[in-house]
Amino acid sequence: MKxxxxxxxxxxxxxxxxxxxxxxxxxxxxxxxxATFCVPGGTTPGPxxxxxxxxxxxxxxxFVVLNDERWVEEDSPRSNTALLKRKLLVSKxxxxxxxxxxxxxxxxxxxxxxxxxxxxxxxxxxxxxxGMGADMHTASLFPGADNLMAALDADAxxxxxxxxxxxxxxxxxxxxxxxxxxxxxxxxxxxxxxxAALERALKLPPEEAPISAVLSGATVHWAE
Ligand SMILES: O=C1O[C@H](COP(=O)(O)O)[C@@H](O)[C@H](O)[C@H]1O
Numbered sequence: 001m002k003x004x005x006x007x008x009x010x011x012x013x014x015x016x017x018x019x020x021x022x023x024x025x026x027x028x029x030x031x032x033x034x035a036t037f038c039v040p041g042g043t044t045p046g047p048x049x050x051x052x053x054x055x056x057x058x059x060x061x062x063f064v065v066l067n068d069e070r071w072v073e074e075d076s077p078r079s080n081t082a083l084l085k086r087k088l089l090v091s092k093x094x095x096x097x098x099x100x101x102x103x104x105x106x107x108x109x110x111x112x113x114x115x116x117x118x119x120x121x122x123x124x125x126x127x128x129x130x131g132m133g134a135d136m137h138t139a140s141l142f143p144g145a146d147n148l149m150a151a152l153d154a155d156a157x158x159x160x161x162x163x164x165x166x167x168x169x170x171x172x173x174x175x176x177x178x179x180x181x182x183x184x185x186x187x188x189x190x191x192x193x194x195x196a197a198l199e200r201a202l203k204l205p206p207e208e209a210p211i212s213a214v215l216s217g218a219t220v221h222w223a224e
Contacts, residue, residue: 001202001215002185007223010190011047017188017221018051021127024184026057028126034061036122037096038174039088040131040139041066041080044188048129049087059095063122064088067130068140068162068173069101071108078169101159101172108161108172115172116158123158128182130218132211133166134193136201139179140164140171141210151175152206152213176206176213185218187211195222 007013021037028035039045066080074082081102089096099118103111132138141151142164151160156175163170179185189198198211198220206213 001220002217003219005219005221007221010223013188013190013221013223014047015051017129017186018048018055021048021129021186022052022055022057024127025062028183029058029061032126034063034122035126036063036065036099036124038065038067038125038128038179038182039084040129040188041068041070041083042131042133044131044190045129046083046087048188049084053088053091053093056092059093060097062093062096063099064096065099065119065122065125065174066101067128067138067179068171070140070168071102071161071170071172073104074102108170112157112159112161112172119158119174123178123181125178125182127184128179128186130179130185130187130211130214132187132189132194132198134197135166136197136204136209136211137164137166138187138211138214140167140173141176141213142167142171143208143210148210149207152210153177176210179214180216185214187215187218187220189220189222191224198222 145164
């Protein structure tokens, strides 16, 4: 891990982190014609998205992709794509471009190739924000998942389908090498349980604690 930043409260963390991510995207756009912003789903990042969506940036040059998607249709409350469309891709950020990680009416395994083709031109990721579950999963790299070892491999493809007991539905995830190639890497976590899980993960191999596979060079942001 590069740095562990502890904030007095989660509201302040979300505001500070939003500013930092927007600044890093701005920096990426100064040197390139476009930037790729890779973000988590789940319950944590909503307040960051709320702030960022109102911030001034050349959003039409930003390409947004999820770390992972739950293989459910967009009308499901579990859809990470729906969260993005509701929280980030609104207001000023409605100009940003979404790189899809879901295809209606197809199995994850069958959609993998065409979704990877859509992602490939936008790599490496300019700015990566990851979340983490209390079980030490990040993206959809779950402990005990069927394709975990393949997704951690340095030669992994860009995307992999993933099924795990703790995951609920089938998943699709960016793999560890794609996440690790990101030019700026952040992890956001809240609460004592996740902080304890992160501390445990630092002593465990990635097959037991997948978050530990992507911590190198990452700044971890924590608040109660
Ligand atoms: O299922 C998922 O979980 C993680 C963590 O979610 P949270 O609700 O505990 O914040 C998330 O980072 C990932 O993108 C998501 O698909």
